[in-house]
Each structure stands twice: as structure tokens, then as C-alpha cells.
Amino acid sequence: xxxxxxxxxxxxxxxxxxxxxxxxxxxxxxxxxxxxxxxxxxxxxxxxxxxxxxxxxxxxxxxxxxxxxxxxxxxxxxxxxxxxxxxxxxxxxxxxxxxxxxxxxxxxxxxxxxxxxxxxxxxxxxxxxxxxxxxxxxxxxxxxxxxxxxxxxxxxxxxxxxxxxxxxxxxxxxxxxxxxxxxxxxxxxxxxxxxxxxxxxxxxxxxxxxxxxxxxxxxxxxxxxxxxxxxxxxxxxxxxxxxxxxxxxxxxxxxxxxxxxxxxxxxxxxxxxxxxxxxxxxxxxxxxxxxxxxxxxxxxxxxxxxxxxxxxxxxxxxxxxxxxxxxxxxxxxxxxxxxxxxxxxxxxxxxxxxxxxxxxxxxxxxxxxxxxxxxxxxxxxxxxxxxxxxxxxxxxxxxxxxxxxxxxxxxxxxxxxxxxxxxxxxxxxxxxxxxxxxxxxxxxxxxxxxxxxxxxxxxxxxxxxxxxxxxxxxxxxxxxxxxxxxxx
Numbered sequence: 477x478x479x480x481x482x483x484x485x486x487x488x489x490x491x492x493x494x495x496x497x498x499x500x501x502x503x504x505x506x507x508x509x510x511x512x513x514x515x516x517x518x519x520x521x522x523x524x525x526x527x528x529x530x531x532x533x534x535x536x537x538x539x540x541x542x543x544x545x546x547x548x549x550x551x552x553x554x555x556x557x558x559x560x561x562x563x564x565x566x567x568x569x570x571x572x573x574x575x576x577x578x579x580x581x582x583x584x585x586x587x588x589x590x591x592x593x594x595x596x597x598x599x600x601x602x603x604x605x606x607x608x609x610x611x612x613x614x615x616x617x618x619x620x621x622x623x624x625x626x627x628x629x630x631x632x633x634x635x636x637x638x639x640x641x642x643x644x645x646x647x648x649x650x651x652x653x654x655x656x657x658x659x660x661x662x663x664x665x666x667x668x669x670x671x672x673x674x675x676x677x678x679x680x681x682x683x684x685x686x687x688x689x690x691x692x693x694x695x696x697x698x699x700x701x702x703x704x705x706x707x708x709x710x711x712x713x714x715x716x717x718x719x720x721x722x723x724x725x726x727x728x729x730x731x732x733x734x735x736x737x738x739x740x741x742x743x744x745x746x747x748x749x750x751x752x753x754x755x756x757x758x759x760x761x762x763x764x765x766x767x768x769x770x771x772x773x774x775x776x777x778x779x780x781x782x783x784x785x786x787x788x789x790x791x792x793x794x795x796x797x798x799x800x801x802x803x804x805x806x807x808x809x810x811x812x813x814x815x816x817x818x819x820x821x822x823x824x825x826x827x828x829x830x831x832x833x834x835x836x837x838x839x840x841x842x843x844x845x846x847x848x849x850x851x852x853x854x855x856x857x858x859x860x861x862x863x864x865x866x867x868x869x870x871x872x873x874x875x876x877x878x879x880x881x882x883x884x885x886x887x888x889x890x891x892x893x894x895x896x897x898x899x900x901x902x903x904x905x906x907x908x909x910x911x912x913x914x915x916x917x918x919x920x921x922x923x924x925x926x927x928x929x930x931x932x933x934x935x936x937x938x939x940x941x942x943x944x945x946x947x948x949x950x951x952x953x954x955x956x957x958x959x960x961x962x963x964x
Contacts, residue, residue, distance in 0.1 A: 483922045483952035487579075487591055489598065493949025494585035498614040498658070499929040501943065502590070502623050503578045503639050577933070578639060579943055580623045581951055582611030588625045590642060593953065603642040604635060613658035617675050617693075620934060622646070624678065624693075626659045634659060634680065636693055649697035652683035660728035662740070663798065677702070677730065679742055685724035688744060690756075703763045707744050707752055722785075723747025723792075731798040733757070733809055741840075743813055745793025751815050752785045753840050753866055781843045784864035788836045788871075791818040795887045799894035799911065801839075811840040812869075812911065814897045816885025833871030834885050835899050837914050841865045870914040875903040882926075889930045893937040896957070900927030906944050908956060920944070922952040 574594040582588045586607045590600035604611075609629030616623045617636075626634045632651035638644075651659075662677040676693045680701075686708045689701035707722055727745030740756040756763060761782055795816045802809055819834040843863050874883050882902035890897045896917060899907045906920040906927050925947030933941035940958030945951045 483920070483954050485596060485953055486922065487581075487596060487598075487951040487953070489583070489587075489589065489949060494583040494587065495925070495947040495949055496581055496929055496945025496951060497584055497611045498582040498626075499943050499945045499951060500580050500614050500616045500623060500931045501577065501620075501933045501941070502580045502616050503576060503620050577941075579951070579953075580614045580616070580625075581929075581945060582614040582625055582627070583949070584610045586610055586627060586629075588614060590639075591951070600642050603637055604645075605643070607633065609633075612656065615659065615661045616931075616934075617661055624659065624661060626651075628654070628656070630654075632681070632683075634678075647693055647697065649691070651680050653681035653685075654683070655681055655685055655724055655726070657681040657725045657727060660730045662730045662732050677732075677740070679728045679730040681725050681728070686722065688725055688728060688742070690730065690740070690742070700765055702765060703740075703742075703756055703761075704765055705742060705744070705754055705763045707746065720785075721748070722750045722752070726792045726794055727796040727815075729796045729798045729813065731800065731811065733800055733811075741798065741811060741842075743796045743798050743815075745796040745815055747792045748787075749789040749791055749793060749817060750785055750787050751793055751796060751813065751836075751838060751866065752783065753811070753813070753864065754783045755781070755842055755864055758782065781863050784840065784866045786838060786866040786868060788815055788838075788868065789817050789819075789834075791820075791834070791884075793817050794885060797888050797890050797897065799890040799897075801894075810842060812894070813838040813840060813866075814888045814890065814899075814909075814911075816888045816899055819883040819885075833873045834883050835872040835874065835888065835909075837869045837872070837911075839867050839869050841867075872899075872909065872914055872916075874899065874901045874907060875905070886926055886928050887930045889932060891932045891936050892934060895937075898930045898932070898942065900930045900944060900946075902926045904946065906930065906942075906954075918956060920952075920954055920956070922954075923950060924948040 577593040579591040579593055580588065581591065586604070586609055587602040588604040588611060589598050590603060591597070592599045604625055604627065607627045607629050609627045611625070612628045613626045614623055621639050622636060623639070624634060624636050632653040634649050634651060635645040636647040638646055660679040662675065677690055678693060679688055679690050682689055686706060688705045688707070690703040691697070691701045707725060708720055724747045725744055726747050729743035731741050733739035733741060742754040742756060744752040746752065754763065793815050797814050799812050800809060801812045815836045815838060817834045841864065874885060884902040885899055886902065887900040888897060890911065895911055897909055897911055899909065901907065904921070904923045904925060904927060908917040908920070909915065910917055923944065923946035927944055927946045929945035931943050933939055936942060938959050940955040942954045942956055943951060
């Protein structure tokens with residue numbers, strides 16, 4: 477595992493630094509054209525016994541001493557290392573490569589800012605004037621020109637903004653949620669040269685702490701949502717109909733498996749340490765509310781075809797993300813999830829060593845009668861599964877428990893191509909992991925407080941662009957594992 481302490485640069489709001497609670501890359505006019513943004517290999521089997529296929533990647537995390545940072549070093553009289561000298565000539569090139577790249581950030585003081593990364597300046601100081609609550613999350617939609625901002629005010633307000641008119645929201649709706657559960661715009665499966673998906677769908681918490689909804693942002697926010705998922709409702713072959721107390725929703729993840737049709741899977745992290753997964757692809761789904769639902773829906777005992785749950789630990793699941801997986805052996809799709817939990821070092825030290833990790837990677841197998849609905853399956857009945865199933869592949873530690881460090885995790889995010897994931901920890905560090913093997917790849921430093929927000933650029937598979945935000949009010953920009961084989 478490699479370690480790097482240098483970011484490309486850091487962004488600091490003027491005045492007192494309010495804690496960063498969310499960040500996202502919004503616009504990238506300089507994205508490479510005619511580039512296949514996907515796995516470096518033709519196939520990603522992601523089986524439970526995958527070998528590490530990242531050996532050919534070279535770790536790069538260059539500190540480009542731009543503008544003010546460089547001047548401060550020179551005035552201080554410190555001699556520059558050969559490494560620092562070698563990076564100076566890249567300054568002009570870095571401005572060119574960042575042209576058109578805008579970063580959105582939200583903060584504990586309720587502001588939502590926009591940053592021009594080429595100039596490292598704040599170009600919009602607050603895109604959400606009048607909010608009377610802290611910022612909770614800011615996420616981009618598939619179309620890079622728009623972003624969604626969620627605040628923790630009394631109405632649980634969520635607003636949709638266009639990068640060209642950020643002060644005039646396109647849409648505003650109220651979730652009435654009072655929890656810390658963040659919204660989850662629909663991520664899309666990687667499909668060749670572009671990311672495609674249900675770009676207008678978003679998963680939201682509600683005033684009912686165990687209930688999530690999925691809305692289409694094109695529809696009137698006063699209308700009923702497309703889906704309503706009550707995480708307390710549970711059925712399987714042994715329990716005909718029951719309530720389960722998983723506590724409140726603490727995190728959400730939403731993925732569209734196929735770009736040309738609505739093939740949704742929802743992940744829910746829960747207060748009691750459970751992770752729940754819902755297959756929303758079928759018109760018989762019991763959570764579908766619109767007119768597309770089949771008459772009669774599904775029987776209670778069939779619900780296990782559409783959902784599964786797994787216990788990750790006893791602490792709340794604070795972040796959850798989803799990525800598609802493909803089995804070349806069976807020709808079927810499945811999912812991989814990464815989930816990060818809260819944790820106390822003293823309590824965790826009393827558990828068996830294999831249960832001491834606060835980061836879990838989870839394999840979710842879909843019911844085969846719902847898989848590949850658009851093409852025929854030609855597999856033996858021994859390969860068929862009648863219900864969804866989730867299994868823990870690995871549990872990963874962050875900092876050492878023996879050191880008494882802060883082992884909790886605030887945020888987890890897959891890179892857009894799904895080949896690696898980033899984990900922001902309470903120990904002020906960002907860690908990168910190989911998705912297939914869960915092996916650690918790098919530790920990035922640069923913050924003095926908990927890393928609370930992480931986002932990959934839409935073209936991070938080629939550029940390696942990654943942003944982090946933390947409780948210290950600082951935003952750090954990194955370039956990690958750029959794939960130089962992907963040419964413009």
C-alpha cells in the first residue's frame with residue numbers, strides 16, 4: 477500500500493471555515509472525447525475469488541505547486557526539493573486540464589458554494605440563500621450541468637440547480653426528514669464511452685425514519701413518488717408478514733443496472749448495522765406505486781424475490797454505495813456494495829479479529845427469474861436462484877484498533893468505472909481500495925478533521941480526479957491512478 481500526503485491543491489472558504497458536509501464535480505467541459513470509460517479489462521468477473529487485477533496500475537498523486545502555494549514557499553526561504561522543482565513546469569498544464577471543471581460544496585453553516593478549479597476561486601458563495609439549516613449533501617446528476625442540494629432545515633429541503641443559473645432553483649421539494657440520512661441520485665451502470673441511466677430519479681429519506689421514497693425530478697413534487705420502501709416491512713418463506721426494527725435509515729444508494737431501461741436496485745444502510753437491498757426492476761415489485769405496477773402485485777411470500785438483508789455489525793451504516801458486477805461464468809449480473817459504519821475502538825477490540833472492520837464489501841445476487849429480462853437464459857437449474865441474497869465478502873479495518881484511533885467511516889464512493897472505491901474516515905484520512913480484491917491501494921492525507929465527503933470526477937477512470945471535504949472546512953483535490961492508456 478502506498479501513501480501520499482500531497483493534494484494537487486486545497487480550497488479554503490473566506491472567513492471562518494465551516495465544516496464541509498458534501499462535495500461533487502458538477503461540470504467538466506474538458507472531458508476526454510471518444511474514450512472508453514470503463515474497466516481496463518474487457519470483463520469484470522468480480523467473483524468471490526477474484527485475483528488482484530490492479531498490478532499494472534501506477535500510483536500517481538502529484539502535488540502541483542500552483543500560484544499562492546508556490547509563492548508562500550519561496551517567501552519562507554525554504555529550499556525546494558528536486559521533486560518540487562520538477563512539478564513547477566506542470567502549473568500551466570494543470571490550469572488547462574482543469575478548464576471548465578466546477579466543484580460544488582455544501583457546508584455546516586448552510587451555504588452551497590461553487591468553485592472554479594482552474595482558478596481555485598469561489599464563483600458562487602451561496603446557491604441556496606434563505607435555508608435555515610446546515611447543508612447535508614450535494615450530488616450531481618448524470619447530466620453534468622445539474623446538481624442537487626439537500627439541507628437539514630425543518631422542512632428537509634432538496635433543490636435542483638443548473639450550473640448556468642445556480643441561484644434560481646429548477647425544482648424545490650420537501651422531504652420533512654429530520655435525520656442525517658443523505659439523498660442518493662441514481663448512479664448508472666458503465667456502458668462504454670458514456671455513463672447512462674435514469675438520470676432524473678433520486679432516493680430520499682422521509683419524515684418516517686424507516687421509510688425511503690424514489691422520485692422522478694421531472695414530476696410535480698406534490699404528486700406521489702414512484703416508489704415507497706418501508707424498511708420495517710419484511711417477508712420471506714418462513715415469516716409470512718412481519719415488522720422488523722432496523723432503526724432509522726442512515727444511508728441510501730440507488731443504481732440503474734441497464735441504461736436503456738429502468739432497472740433499479742436500492743440499498744439502505746440502517747441504524748442497527750444492517751444493510752437492506754431492494755430489487756425494483758419488476759412491475760410486480762410491492763414498492764412500485766405508479767400506474768405501471770401490475771394488477772395484484774406480488775404475494776407476501778414472494779417478497780424475498782425482491783429484497784434481502786445482511787447484518788454488518790452493531791453500529792449504524794453511515795454510508796453505502798453500489799456498483800454493477802458481471803459474472804463471465806454464468807453470464808448474469810449481480811451487484812457489489814461498499815458500506816462504512818460508525819465504530820468505537822474499545823468496543824471493537826472485544827470482537828473477533830475477522831469482525832473488527834468498519835468497512836464491508838457485500839456481494840448481492842439477484843433472483844435469476846428477474847435477471848436479464850431482455851434476453852434468454854440458458855443455464856441449468858442448479859445455477860438458478862429463487863431469491864435475492866447478500867453475503868459479506870470482506871470486512872476491512874481503517875486505522876489500527878490497537879492505536880486507539882478513530883475507526884469509524886463517514887463516506888464510501890466507487891469510482892465511476894467501479895474498479896476501486898474510496899473511504900473517508902474519522903481518522904482524517906482517505907483510503908483507496910481495489911474493488912475486486914479489497915486490497916488497500918493508497919492512503920491520502922491532507923485534512924485535520926474527519927473526512928466527511930468524497931467525489932470522483934465523471935472521467936476519473938482516465939484523469940484520476942478525486943475531491944475530498946472534511947470537518948476542518950478544507951477541500952482537497954487529488955489525481956490518483958490516472959489511466960494514461962486512455963487517450964483523447
